[in-house]
Amino acid sequence: MLxxxxxxxxxxxxxxxxxxxxxxxxxxxxxxDFAPDRQEIRMPVTLQGQ
Known part of the structure; x- marks a missing residue:
């Protein structure tokens, strides 16, 4: 059965x-259509250090 x-x-x-x-x-x-919607995303980044 199993x-x-x-x-x-x-x-x-x-x-x-x-x-x-x-x-x-x-x-x-x-x-x-299986493709994702494309869009550009820009985000400012502040790096710590020098």
């Missing part, structure tokens, strides 16, 4: 990974 459960969970994990990889490849083709 062996069947582990086998089932292993198969679900493999199918989930395959679905995630497939979605990553197909996503841009169907209009889903």
């Amino acid at each position: 062996g069947k459960l582990f086998k089932f969970l292993f198969i679900i994990a493999i199918l989930g990974f395959a679905a995630l990889v497939g979605f990553a490849y197909v996503g841009p083709e169907i209009g889903i």
Whole structure:
């Protein structure tokens, strides 16, 4: 019984990974953009020392 459960969970994990990889490849083709919004951030930095 426990062996069947582990086998089932292993198969679900493999199918989930395959679905995630497939979605990553197909996503841009169907209009889903995974790239983050780019913006420049400037912050003044004061260094202590000399």
